[in-house]
Amino acid sequence: MLPMTDDFDLETLAIRYGYDQTQEQENSEAIFPTSSFRYRSAQQAADRFAGNEAGNVYSRFTNPTVRAFEKRLAALEQGQSCVGTASGMAAILSTFLGLLESGDHIVSSRSVFGTTKALFDRYLKKFGIEITYVPLTELSAWQSAITPKTKALFLETPSNPLTEVADLTVLADLAHDNDALLIVDNCFCTPALQTPLTMGADLVVHSATKFLDGQGRMIGGAVVGSETLIEEHIRGVIRTAGPSMSPFNAWVFLKGLETLKLRMDAHCERAQRLAEWLQAHPAVESVFYPGLASHPQHDLVAKQQKGPGGLLSFRVIGGREAAWQVVDATQMISITANLGDVKTSITHPATTTHCRVEPEERLKAGITENLLRVSVGLESFEDIRTDLSRGLDALL
Numbered sequence: 001m002l003p004m005t006d007d008f009d010l011e012t013l014a015i016r017y018g019y020d021q022t023q024e025q026e027n028s029e030a031i032f033p034t035s036s037f038r039y040r041s042a043q044q045a046a047d048r049f050a051g052n053e054a055g056n057v058y059s060r061f062t063n064p065t066v067r068a069f070e071k072r073l074a075a076l077e078q079g080q081s082c083v084g085t086a087s088g089m090a091a092i093l094s095t096f097l098g099l100l101e102s103g104d105h106i107v108s109s110r111s112v113f114g115t116t117k118a119l120f121d122r123y124l125k126k127f128g129i130e131i132t133y134v135p136l137t138e139l140s141a142w143q144s145a146i147t148p149k150t151k152a153l154f155l156e157t158p159s160n161p162l163t164e165v166a167d168l169t170v171l172a173d174l175a176h177d178n179d180a181l182l183i184v185d186n187c188f189c190t191p192a193l194q195t196p197l198t199m200g201a202d203l204v205v206h207s208a209t210k211f212l213d214g215q216g217r218m219i220g221g222a223v224v225g226s227e228t229l230i231e232e233h234i235r236g237v238i239r240t241a242g243p244s245m246s247p248f249n250a251w252v253f254l255k256g257l258e259t260l261k262l263r264m265d266a267h268c269e270r271a272q273r274l275a276e277w278l279q280a281h282p283a284v285e286s287v288f289y290p291g292l293a294s295h296p297q298h299d300l301v302a303k304q305q306k307g308p309g310g311l312l313s314f315r316v317i318g319g320r321e322a323a324w325q326v327v328d329a330t331q332m333i334s335i336t337a338n339l340g341d342v343k344t345s346i347t348h349p350a351t352t353t354h355c356r357v358e359p360e361e362r363l364k365a366g367i368t369e370n371l372l373r374v375s376v377g378l379e380s381f382e383d384i385r386t387d388l389s390r391g392l393d394a395l396l
């Protein structure tokens with residue numbers, strides 16, 4: 001058998017990398033739902049516990065199914081190491097617990113996942129970490145927010161829901177010039193469309209719950225980066241504090257990765273068509289999607305991403321009432337704030353994902369009352385369009 005090296009293409013790695021067949025010679029990956037492992041002798045137990053012998057100890061630390069997922073995702077992101085976590089939030093928490101101490105400062109894009117912001121403001125601040133929020137695409141704001149205590153810059157690109165795109169190479173240089181790390185939440189693109197580590201980012205965090213699973217089944221997360229950062233700073237937090245990925249979830253994510261490229265390409269294809277159709281609809285005021293020529297960072301998208309992604313948002317003509325009318329007229333699309341599923345979903349950010357943001361802040365961030373976000377799934381394009389046109393046509 002050809003050894004599975006990371007010289008293979010992404011599609012191949014996503015299907016075959018990171019798994020060691022057992023003596024049963026299975027073709028599909030086995031799952032190891034075991035909390036602990038047996039040692040052959042007292043000596044071996046002692047060696048494993050002391051870390052003198054590599055091998056399994058206890059599934060909060062190590063599990064063969066979780067390890068296969070970690071190796072595969074690391075290969076896809078082109079990182080040296082990966083650690084799986086119980087959720088995307090656990091990935092972000094463990095990263096900062098591992099890297100920061102009281103008195104440190106981080107600069108974060110203001111357009112990050114709402115719970116990430118709550119984690120920073122309610123919990124990290126409690127332990128003496130300072131956070132400054134900046135507009136994602138304003139380089140000068142990032143520059144002037146950095147202090148001698150800044151340890152990391154944190155962002156999502158494209159942003160949710162307005163799909164703004166940050167220049168990763170530029171921000172990586174800025175971080176490194178200031179002895180800080182660049183940490184990217186790569187949830188929306190996944191390594192099928194964007195590999196931040198190859199553009200200078202130091203760590204990638206994931207909510208595996210979204211496109212990595214891709215079918216809305218499991219909660220999980222991961223952190224990917226250099227062996228030093230992951231093994232010396234972050235894995236220990238998960239082993240000790242315990243937000244570990246379950247073997248069963250890891251197995252589902254492994255299966256999800258196998259179709260990642262295929263799914264992401266299909267999400268992009270449908271989202272592109274939907275964005276173009278929405279842009280031409282008379283009841284639509286504006287559309288935000290990285291694949292449109294009207295997108296403010298269209299050139300950067302072409303350079304940085306292999307595809308525009310599955311997420312778009314648009315403003316209808318009117319206010320909250322008109323936007324809600326479009327949501328409520330759907331008959332197939334799921335009304336849910338979740339994303340990255342084969343099932344198309346629609347949400348009204350101002351009253352769901354961003355409802356806890358102060359109204360003034362929300363407006364500054366562009367989350368207007370007439371804005372809707374769609375995570376474009378893999379149903380037929382015609383059926384998605386028909387479902388959205390029910391409410392949109394009624395606005396005319």
Ligand SMILES: *Cc1c(COP(=O)(O)O)cnc(C)c1O
Pocket residue numbers: 087088089090113115116156185187188206207208209210219220221
């Ligand atoms: C969902 C999400 C998270 C959190 O992930 P969970 O798996 O729900 O904990 C973090 N970042 C982004 C961008 C997300 O969409």
